[in-house]
Amino acid sequence: MATKNNSQNNLRLDRRETKCSAFLCREKPDANQPVIFNPDFFVERLKHEHPQTFLDLVLSNITRLIDLPGEEFAQLTGESEPKVPSSSGFLRSFYFRKRKEKGLIFGAPLTEEGIAQIYQLIEYLSKNLHVEGLFRVPGHSLRQAALREMLNTAAEIDLETGDFHPNDAATLLKVYLGELPEPLLTHRHYHAHLKIGELTHFDEKGNKTNVPDKERQVEAFQLLFMLLPPTNRSLLKLLLDLLYHTARSQHMNKMSAINLATMFAPHIIWPKNVTASDLQGNIEKLNNGVAFLIRHSQKLFKAPVYIKEYARLFYTGSKTLQSNDDLTVSSGSKTGSIAAIIAPSPSPSMRSIAGETSSTGTIKPSENQSYTESCLRELYMQVNSMPESAKKKKLIRQFEKQPDPTFSAETRTPFIKRHWRSRSAGGVIKRKALGRGINCY
Numbered sequence: 001m002a003t004k005n006n007s008q009n010n011l012r013l014d015r016r017e018t019k020c021s022a023f024l025c026r027e028k029p030d031a032n033q034p035v036i037f038n039p040d041f042f043v044e045r046l047k048h049e050h051p052q053t054f055l056d057l058v059l060s061n062i063t064r065l066i067d068l069p070g071e072e073f074a075q076l077t078g079e080s081e082p083k084v085p086s087s088s089g090f091l092r093s094f095y096f097r098k099r100k101e102k103g104l105i106f107g108a109p110l111t112e113e114g115i116a117q118i119y120q121l122i123e124y125l126s127k128n129l130h131v132e133g134l135f136r137v138p139g140h141s142l143r144q145a146a147l148r149e150m151l152n153t154a155a156e157i158d159l160e161t162g163d164f165h166p167n168d169a170a171t172l173l174k175v176y177l178g179e180l181p182e183p184l185l186t187h188r189h190y191h192a193h194l195k196i197g198e199l200t201h202f203d204e205k206g207n208k209t210n211v212p213d214k215e216r217q218v219e220a221f222q223l224l225f226m227l228l229p230p231t232n233r234s235l236l237k238l239l240l241d242l243l244y245h246t247a248r249s250q251h252m253n254k255m256s257a258i259n260l261a262t263m264f265a266p267h268i269i270w271p272k273n274v275t276a277s278d279l280q281g282n283i284e285k286l287n288n289g290v291a292f293l294i295r296h297s298q299k300l301f302k303a304p305v306y307i308k309e310y311a312r313l314f315y316t317g318s319k320t321l322q323s324n325d326d327l328t329v330s331s332g333s334k335t336g337s338i339a340a341i342i343a344p345s346p347s348p349s350m351r352s353i354a355g356e357t358s359s360t361g362t363i364k365p366s367e368n369q370s371y372t373e374s375c376l377r378e379l380y381m382q383v384n385s386m387p388e389s390a391k392k393k394k395l396i397r398q399f400e401k402q403p404d405p406t407f408s409a410e411t412r413t414p415f416i417k418r419h420w421r422s423r424s425a426g427g428v429i430k431r432k433a434l435g436r437g438i439n440c441y
Contacts, residue, residue, distance in 0.1 A: 042315055043303045043308055043311045046314055055227075057307065058227060062223045065196075067195065082187035084271035084274075104154060105154075108181075110231045115231060118151070125242060129245060129253060132252065132253050135263045136263060144172050147164055148172060174267050177239075183269055184267075184269075185236070185268055185269045189228070190271060194286075196217055201213045214292075217292060221296075222300055222302060240294060241298075247294055257294040260294055
């Protein structure tokens with residue numbers, strides 16, 4: 001008996017010595033630095049403490065993956081008003097003007113309070129994924145009206161009493177999303193979603209194929225979702241998680257990812273006040289895009305590895321750390337080595353370049369010039385290997401017109417926003433050739 005009590009006491013003691021939180025795990029702590037438990041800790045810190053640096057970092061990597069012309073890029077950054085398809089029909093616009101009066105939840109801008117109310121529907125639905133035709137079969141109009149009123153007045157709701165059916169909650173969730181003043185995925189991101197859906201693999205000759213490049217698409221969505229307003233990102237994560245598990249139960253509910261996407265795309269990504277005919281053939285792209293979000297939802301709300309590494313080194317590593325738009329920076333040995341590593345799923349035109357820093361975190365001018373020339377040689381070789389086209393000739397001319405660039409490590413800056421107006425492939429290569437806003441280590 002005494003032996004049993006001693007073992008229980010030891011177990012309690014062991015448990016007391018292990019203290020873990022969302023951010024720090026102090027079990028067997030390092031003498032110099034606590035172990036970071038949350039893998040995105042430094043990313044979140046960078047986002048809140050240095051928002052402009054964070055924004056520049058994310059935008060530079062998004063435009064590495066997708067080609068956004070000046071106007072579309074300005075819409076993404078909020079420098080210009082979003083230009084999305086609009087309704088050409090008078091009756092359609094008139095219908096939207098006649099929508100019900102705004103309540104606390106329905107028809108109101110997205111807020112944390114609204115999400116807390118709607119989460120009741122999401123939680124209830126997550127327990128009823130077996131219902132056949134969930135999100136497709138409409139609920140009862142009178143029950144929906146009663147439930148809507150309760151949500152709008154922030155009344156306490158017990159959905160487990162049997163007064164409501166899962167189809168009532170499912171229909172009301174779609175109605176709520178459809179009545180938001182702006183789509184959950186936002187008007188600013190509309191063109192980026194279309195471009196991400198067009199990311200495909202390249203063949204051995206550098207030509208685009210029709211095979212979707214899922215890894216680059218996941219990476220692009222991870223970056224894009226980091227730019228969403230916090231409330232949109234929170235609700236989107238809850239929604240996609242619900243739809244992901246709904247699709248996994250399709251053997252019971254008969255609702256696949258593409259079926260769910262067809263139900264939800266008009267409510268979360270279609271521009272407001274439009275009909276199907278206004279989208280000019282983009283409906284299939286939008287539906288497939290939402291289906292992709294559902295299938296890969298468990299990966300989309302994590303920061304890419306190179307973003308995590310940049311943020312970590314921003315606080316713990318070299319003070320002169322600068323971001324390349326297509327390379328990641330990872331910490332090396334204790335002597336101060338920093339290696340530039342290719343980002344996950346790069347385009348065929350990108351290669352990894354490695355370099356080393358001194359103990360102070362800076363690069364000697366001679367070494368810097370060598371690495372820069374190495375970068376340029378790699379880029380020139382890739383352009384040379386492209387199929388013959390007007391674009392290739394233009395890029396070659398841009399290389400030939402420029403003298404060999406030399407720079408001072410102290411005068412360079414990680415991002416120069418004024419050079420981001422043009423996001424064509426030619427603009428990217430030109431900036432690399434000129435060495436503006438990019439460093440090759």
